[in-house]
Amino acid sequence: MSLEEHIQLTRRYLLKLGAAGATAWAASPLSGNPQDRPAKLQKAIDQLESWLTPAEDFRDVSRGRPVPHTLSEEERAKVGLTRDTWRLEVLGDPENPTLMKNPLTREKGTEFNFEDLMRLAETKAVRFAKVMTCLNIGCPLGTGIWEGVPLRELLWLTQPAADLRRVFYYGFHNDDPKQRFQSSLSASRVLEDPFDLPPVILCYKLNGEWLSPERGGPVRVVVPEAYGFKSVKWLTTVMLTNLFHANDTYANGNNDVDSPLKTFSATLSHPDPLPTNEPFAMTGYAQVGVSGLDKVQVWLQPIDREWPKDDPYFLTAPWIDAQILGPPKQWGGEIADGRIPADTLGFDEEGRPQDWPLQLAKVHWAVLHPKVPAGNYILRSRTIDTKQQPQPLPRPFQKSGHSALERIRVSAN
Ligand SMILES: Nc1nc2c(c(=O)[nH]1)N[C@H]1C(S)=C(S)[C@@H](COP(=O)(O)O)O[C@H]1N2
Numbered sequence: 001m002s003l004e005e006h007i008q009l010t011r012r013y014l015l016k017l018g019a020a021g022a023t024a025w026a027a028s029p030l031s032g033n034p035q036d037r038p039a040k041l042q043k044a045i046d047q048l049e050s051w052l053t054p055a056e057d058f059r060d061v062s063r064g065r066p067v068p069h070t071l072s073e074e075e076r077a078k079v080g081l082t083r084d085t086w087r088l089e090v091l092g093d094p095e096n097p098t099l100m101k102n103p104l105t106r107e108k109g110t111e112f113n114f115e116d117l118m119r120l121a122e123t124k125a126v127r128f129a130k131v132m133t134c135l136n137i138g139c140p141l142g143t144g145i146w147e148g149v150p151l152r153e154l155l156w157l158t159q160p161a162a163d164l165r166r167v168f169y170y171g172f173h174n175d176d177p178k179q180r181f182q183s184s185l186s187a188s189r190v191l192e193d194p195f196d197l198p199p200v201i202l203c204y205k206l207n208g209e210w211l212s213p214e215r216g217g218p219v220r221v222v223v224p225e226a227y228g229f230k231s232v233k234w235l236t237t238v239m240l241t242n243l244f245h246a247n248d249t250y251a252n253g254n255n256d257v258d259s260p261l262k263t264f265s266a267t268l269s270h271p272d273p274l275p276t277n278e279p280f281a282m283t284g285y286a287q288v289g290v291s292g293l294d295k296v297q298v299w300l301q302p303i304d305r306e307w308p309k310d311d312p313y314f315l316t317a318p319w320i321d322a323q324i325l326g327p328p329k330q331w332g333g334e335i336a337d338g339r340i341p342a343d344t345l346g347f348d349e350e351g352r353p354q355d356w357p358l359q360l361a362k363v364h365w366a367v368l369h370p371k372v373p374a375g376n377y378i379l380r381s382r383t384i385d386t387k388q389q390p391q392p393l394p395r396p397f398q399k400s401g402h403s404a405l406e407r408i409r410v411s412a413n
């Protein structure tokens with residue numbers, strides 16, 4: 001990045017943080033403008049979850065009987081799920097052959113192991129922040145700094161020459177074809193990173209520590225812009241194919257398997273019941289998908305008031321802006337020294353983000369909501385993306401990932 005670009009980013013970033021952003025950055029657990037914050041609001045902010053999720057606090061979405069990470073260490077060693085025993089094959093798809101000179105196979109004794117991966121990592125390792133979200137679950141599973149080697153480095157080792165249109169991959173599945181969990185990407189996405197996205201990686205570290213068996217260790221794929229099902233755990237096999245379309249396990253569940261991460265908001269805290277005599281604090285998070293994030297807003301809908309049928313997304317409601325919190329001083333996630341690892345994409349040498357909110361990750365928000373009359377309400381928050389599209393737009397359908405507006409019943413008295 002040129003110096004000029006960096007200065008522009010920094011200026012944009014500080015503008016977003018507000019005038020006191022730079023000082024706040026140093027002064028508070030979650031920056032913004034803490035000096036001016038009412039104590040009540042600050043207290044709610046102080047109780048927020050950390051920005052990074054400790055590896056063991058991730059929610060787990062794992063198939064298998066038994067689930068691979070429940071095997072004992074000894075059993076895992078036997079099936080190649082420890083760093084010492086891990087082997088990865090890169091094969092041609094016999095049904096849609098690719099022209100490739102050097103498949104990495106057990107048969108030929110050319111399979112790839114963890115040592116080979118670490119050798120590549122010496123010069124090719126990348127790190128980036130990403131929220132892992134299941135397409136079928138409303139809330140993110142966790143936010144981490146994922147480290148790995150670009151998957152394309154592995155592809156190049158096989159010397160592909162022609163007829164390569166797609167790459168599919170799967171993990172250990174108890175040697176039972178019915179348990180296989182497979183995902184796929186276009187060869188183009190693996191070979192090049194469009195729109196400034198980080199690369200698709202063979203991931204071996206999360207928040208600076210070796211990837212645990214539960215998170216898919218020793219090695220999983222991580223696809224930055226995709227929902228969780230593309231990030232196959234316990235990776236054992238990569239197939240190069242001339243097939244021209246997706247063949248993901250997740251396609252069977254009526255899912256939109258090409259859907260990139262959506263932007264949406266959810267509430268984390270609010271008083272219950274709401275007070276009727278004074279303003280009150282609310283907090284939440286927003287997932288920052290490919291459409292970016294411009295604003296978070298909240299609205300308390302009186303339950304007894306009917307809403308016009310022709311406004312299903314409440315576009316005409318009196319939404320109130322929340323404050324998007326700046327980068328936290330403590331990142332959490334049990335990351336070593338509390339510092340973002342060096343050379344993490346999107347962060348500078350001091351471990352500060354170069355832009356905010358960080359795309360494909362998460363931010364927190366807070367708002368001091370004016371007092372409300374006694375009654376029953378539905379509480380909602382929503383995002384407005386950088387193209388001014390209000391959640392659940394532009395892609396409201398559940399099978400391309402969650403973005404439905406939340407509905408939290410609360411009463412005020
Ligand atoms: N091998 C394998 N990889 C997998 C899965 C699985 O069942 N088996 N589940 C996927 C799904 S649907 C999601 S949402 C993510 C969840 O990642 P996590 O368990 O690390 O949070 O892993 C993906 N990778």
Ligand SMILES: [Mo]
Nearest residue numbers: 134135228229
């Ligand atoms: Mo998932």
